[in-house]
Amino acid sequence: MVTIDGKLNPAQILVLGFAAVILIGAMLLTLPIASKSGESIGFIDALFTATSAVCVTGLVVVDTGTYWSGFGQVVITLLIQIGGLGFMTMATLVALIFGKKITLRERLVMQEALNQFNIQGIVRLTQYILITTFIIEGIGAILLSIKFIPIYGLWKGIAYSIFHSISAFCNAGFDLIGDFKSLTPFVKDPLVNIVVCVLIVSGGLGYSVVLEILQKRSFRRFSLHTKLVLLITGILAVMGFIVILALEYNNADTMGGLPFKGKLLSAMFHSITPRTAGFNTLPTDKLTMASIFFTIVLMFIGGSPAGTAGGVKTTTAGVLLWTIISEIRGKTDTEIFHRRIPREIVSRCLAIVGIAGALVVMVTMLLTITEKGHSFLEIFFETTSAFGTVGLSLGITPKLTPIGRIILSLTMFAGRVGPLTVALALASQQQKNKGAYKYPEEKVIVG
Amino acid sequence: MVTIDGKLNPAQILVLGFAAVILIGAMLLTLPIASKSGESIGFIDALFTATSAVCVTGLVVVDTGTYWSGFGQVVITLLIQIGGLGFMTMATLVALIFGKKITLRERLVMQEALNQFNIQGIVRLTQYILITTFIIEGIGAILLSIKFIPIYGLWKGIAYSIFHSISAFCNAGFDLIGDFKSLTPFVKDPLVNIVVCVLIVSGGLGYSVVLEILQKRSFRRFSLHTKLVLLITGILAVMGFIVILALEYNNADTMGGLPFKGKLLSAMFHSITPRTAGFNTLPTDKLTMASIFFTIVLMFIGGSPAGTAGGVKTTTAGVLLWTIISEIRGKTDTEIFHRRIPREIVSRCLAIVGIAGALVVMVTMLLTITEKGHSFLEIFFETTSAFGTVGLSLGITPKLTPIGRIILSLTMFAGRVGPLTVALALASQQQKNKGAYKYPEEKVIVG
Ligand SMILES: [K+]
Ligand SMILES: [K+]
Numbered sequence: 001m002v003t004i005d006g007k008l009n010p011a012q013i014l015v016l017g018f019a020a021v022i023l024i025g026a027m028l029l030t031l032p033i034a035s036k037s038g039e040s041i042g043f044i045d046a047l048f049t050a051t052s053a054v055c056v057t058g059l060v061v062v063d064t065g066t067y068w069s070g071f072g073q074v075v076i077t078l079l080i081q082i083g084g085l086g087f088m089t090m091a092t093l094v095a096l097i098f099g100k101k102i103t104l105r106e107r108l109v110m111q112e113a114l115n116q117f118n119i120q121g122i123v124r125l126t127q128y129i130l131i132t133t134f135i136i137e138g139i140g141a142i143l144l145s146i147k148f149i150p151i152y153g154l155w156k157g158i159a160y161s162i163f164h165s166i167s168a169f170c171n172a173g174f175d176l177i178g179d180f181k182s183l184t185p186f187v188k189d190p191l192v193n194i195v196v197c198v199l200i201v202s203g204g205l206g207y208s209v210v211l212e213i214l215q216k217r218s219f220r221r222f223s224l225h226t227k228l229v230l231l232i233t234g235i236l237a238v239m240g241f242i243v244i245l246a247l248e249y250n251n252a253d254t255m256g257g258l259p260f261k262g263k264l265l266s267a268m269f270h271s272i273t274p275r276t277a278g279f280n281t282l283p284t285d286k287l288t289m290a291s292i293f294f295t296i297v298l299m300f301i302g303g304s305p306a307g308t309a310g311g312v313k314t315t316t317a318g319v320l321l322w323t324i325i326s327e328i329r330g331k332t333d334t335e336i337f338h339r340r341i342p343r344e345i346v347s348r349c350l351a352i353v354g355i356a357g358a359l360v361v362m363v364t365m366l367l368t369i370t371e372k373g374h375s376f377l378e379i380f381f382e383t384t385s386a387f388g389t390v391g392l393s394l395g396i397t398p399k400l401t402p403i404g405r406i407i408l409s410l411t412m413f414a415g416r417v418g419p420l421t422v423a424l425a426l427a428s429q430q431q432k433n434k435g436a437y438k439y440p441e442e443k444v445i446v447g
Numbered sequence: 448m449v450t451i452d453g454k455l456n457p458a459q460i461l462v463l464g465f466a467a468v469i470l471i472g473a474m475l476l477t478l479p480i481a482s483k484s485g486e487s488i489g490f491i492d493a494l495f496t497a498t499s500a501v502c503v504t505g506l507v508v509v510d511t512g513t514y515w516s517g518f519g520q521v522v523i524t525l526l527i528q529i530g531g532l533g534f535m536t537m538a539t540l541v542a543l544i545f546g547k548k549i550t551l552r553e554r555l556v557m558q559e560a561l562n563q564f565n566i567q568g569i570v571r572l573t574q575y576i577l578i579t580t581f582i583i584e585g586i587g588a589i590l591l592s593i594k595f596i597p598i599y600g601l602w603k604g605i606a607y608s609i610f611h612s613i614s615a616f617c618n619a620g621f622d623l624i625g626d627f628k629s630l631t632p633f634v635k636d637p638l639v640n641i642v643v644c645v646l647i648v649s650g651g652l653g654y655s656v657v658l659e660i661l662q663k664r665s666f667r668r669f670s671l672h673t674k675l676v677l678l679i680t681g682i683l684a685v686m687g688f689i690v691i692l693a694l695e696y697n698n699a700d701t702m703g704g705l706p707f708k709g710k711l712l713s714a715m716f717h718s719i720t721p722r723t724a725g726f727n728t729l730p731t732d733k734l735t736m737a738s739i740f741f742t743i744v745l746m747f748i749g750g751s752p753a754g755t756a757g758g759v760k761t762t763t764a765g766v767l768l769w770t771i772i773s774e775i776r777g778k779t780d781t782e783i784f785h786r787r788i789p790r791e792i793v794s795r796c797l798a799i800v801g802i803a804g805a806l807v808v809m810v811t812m813l814l815t816i817t818e819k820g821h822s823f824l825e826i827f828f829e830t831t832s833a834f835g836t837v838g839l840s841l842g843i844t845p846k847l848t849p850i851g852r853i854i855l856s857l858t859m860f861a862g863r864v865g866p867l868t869v870a871l872a873l874a875s876q877q878q879k880n881k882g883a884y885k886y887p888e889e890k891v892i893v894g
Contacts (some may be wrong), residue, residue, distance in 0.1 A: 112574035289815040327798040351774040368736035
């Protein structure tokens with residue numbers, strides 16, 4: 001696993017870094033002072049919570065708002081922020097703060113962690129990331145405080161505004177509202193809905209996209225990556241809005257009783273949250289079966305790369321979708337926005353979706369064996385939510401067996417670091433194998 | 448839809464041919480003499496049954512053995528045989544029998560229907576297909592009669608042997624045992640299990656593979672297509688056997704009470720039947736949730752092309768799997784058995800799986816809306832079974848609403864002719880677009 005010169009490769013550093021932060025977080029959350037009751041939650045549940053926070057998932061075995069003490073909630077906030085920014089960015093930040101010179105090796109790790117193509121300006125990019133994040137989270141917190149201070153009082157209102165702004169931008173989906181309610185009390189509130197949706201989307205677009213939008217401000221001048229991210233995000237949001245609105249319009253348990261404006265707001269919110277925020281304003285377990293299955297598909301796709309979102313990513317789905325469209329149009333190349341997608345990227349997308357699909361199927365099968373008394377759809381949903389680091393729940397996570405909690409913790413971890421490390425490992429391997437011997441071609445019959 | 452010279456293209460001929468056979472079958476099954484009670488079943492259910500038979504699916508709204516008269520059962524047998532051989536082969540057969548000269552146009556249609564690459568020897572191939580089919584079905588019927596004549600008497604025993612041999616080789620999954628029991632009474636019978644499994648597999652391998660095995664008799668000399676079919680079929684069978692045996696070993700409702708030999712036989716049978724026969728020896732609805740989900744995955748993959756099986760096909764899954772493996776190993780080409788798979792085949796596989804997946808998701812969502820009182824897993828299973836023309840059922844097909852029956856009929860039809868016509872349409876389009884202008888390449892970040 002270690003290279004010949006004894007150094008770890010970037011993928012291994014990523015995995016170990018994430019694991020270390022999770023373990024430290026779990027130990028802090030195991031402390032009795034982390035809970036309101038003053039009793040320790042026990043290591044498995046502390047580990048689950050820390051994993052969920054660092055992997056910005058949002059699945060919880062205990063209610064964040066009522067179970068944890070102020071100390072516990074601060075620990076969770078920090079874990080979310082560290083996970084969201086990425087510990088690689090944090091490491092660079094620490095290096096910057098202490099004036100330590102960044103080595104080429106660290107730059108390389110950083111570069112691959114962010115999946116960027118140019119080594120130049122990585123340090124500057126990291127600064128941008130931090131500044132952008134804090135500005136966006138700050139604005140989000142100020143806007144949310146307009147609503148939260150009148151409800152929760154000054155200090156608690158400010159704290160709640162900061163927490164939910166961080167949780168939304170980092171696509172963490174943790175909330176302090178209490179009783180696993182998430183944002184359901186604010187289902188009709190335009191301010192909370194719009195602010196949270198903007199935070200989710202901007203966090204989920206990926207830093208490079210946000211930077212490019214801020215710098216170039218013209219769609220035509222955007223890179224293919226940014227164009228594709230915006231296109232697929234837009235398609236998913238519009239399609240999600242229409243489908244959820246149609247399926248839930250007359251559902252008395254969800255948006256049936258809401259005024260028309262509330263229906264529109266909640267349909268918008270529930271088309272955005274699977275990418276991969278994990279807040280909900282409608283009771284997720286009361287959605288129609290069709291909406292739940294549709295949400296599973298959206299959660300599997302997830303958000304955009306190099307941001308705070310999970311899932312196989314919008315660009316992966318976009319590249320595969322356009323490969324299919326190009327194929328149907330009789331073109332041999334994947335063409336989009338007058339550009340060709342390199343063939344190795346298409347293969348990488350296929351590998352990511354294939355591995356992700358296999359993982360979700362296997363974890364779902366495992367959980368149907370370890371967890372009794374839950375429907376298949378509940379288990380399938382919770383598994384996809386964990387893999388996509390979404391955090392939406394049909395309510396079975398708090399009822400899981402210890403084995404189920406461990407399986408779901410591993411799934412969240414794999415869902416967060418997996419696709420990235422797979423991409424890293426593939427990217428570094430492919431360099432080595434270029435120009436190798438080619439076998440002769442032979443056709444097979446398919447379909 | 449029609450080409451400029453007013454002629455239909457091969458894909459359209461295929462679709463219309465299948466539709467015509469189904470409609471004729473539906474009209475015959477609507478006749479009062481088709482049912483034992485002497486009353487007409489009504490057009491929707493007759494259409495469902497005819498579609499299921501011609502598409503060799505095996506999903507039924509009434510029990511084949513007890514509901515239909517001898518006339519009805521003969522009609523169903525003929526529809527299965529016509530569907531299984533493919534009406535294109537039948538058209539060629541008719542042409543051969545009546546000595547009519549086959550035009551180049553008909554040969555071309557035939558060629559594409561069988562997905563073969565060489566135009567030469569298509570007529571000879573068709574003869575091979577028919578002779579091989581009847582020989583295999585004949586041997587199967589003789590072997591089954593050893594068991595069936597003692598149980599059902601001479602004439603009924605012979606009729607049942609022929610029916611089940613045809614149904615097995617054509618991967619139709621229709622049975623005459625009664626009360627929707629399928630082959631459950633024979634769960635411990637080695638003869639029935641082995642004969643039916645061999646018939647299923649040989650029908651599901653595809654004619655060209657069977658011919659190549661009979662002619663070349665050495666794995667090394669097989670074409671890449673045959674090697675890939677045998678490899679994936681083998682992997683699926685072995686993996687299916689192990690998984691089903693492990694998951695059901697102690698399930699008291701399925702193989703828990705069987706002797707060890709019965710457990711092995713039924714595990715073998717249930718690893719083979721999703722590719723895409725549709726018989727069952729264990730009660731499908733009593734399988735564990737994990738087995739049912741696993742079966743859904745197997746049914747989606749299905750059998751091999753240019754045979755009687757459905758699904759996205761073993762070769763499609765194989766090409767995508769090896770693309771992923773090649774990618775993980777850092778190779779840019781899809782390499783298998785020291786051959787490269789052409790890139791356009793990989794794209795075609797992706798298109799087939801993508802379109803199939805979208806279809807299954809959409810039909811499942813639709814049925815959750817039209818069919819109330821069924822679990823998600825039941826609807827998901829029945830949809831995949833219909834799409835893959837498998838015929839395994841968790842028992843909800845006979846309880847479907849009329850709209851649900853029509854949706855499932857269309858799904859069976861799309862599942863049978865869809866991937867083939869998509870492949871045809873793509874193949875003919877790609878000829879036209881070769882050498883077109885290429886856009887410049889640009890990378891995107893994925894995963
Ligand atoms: K989340
Ligand atoms: K079948």
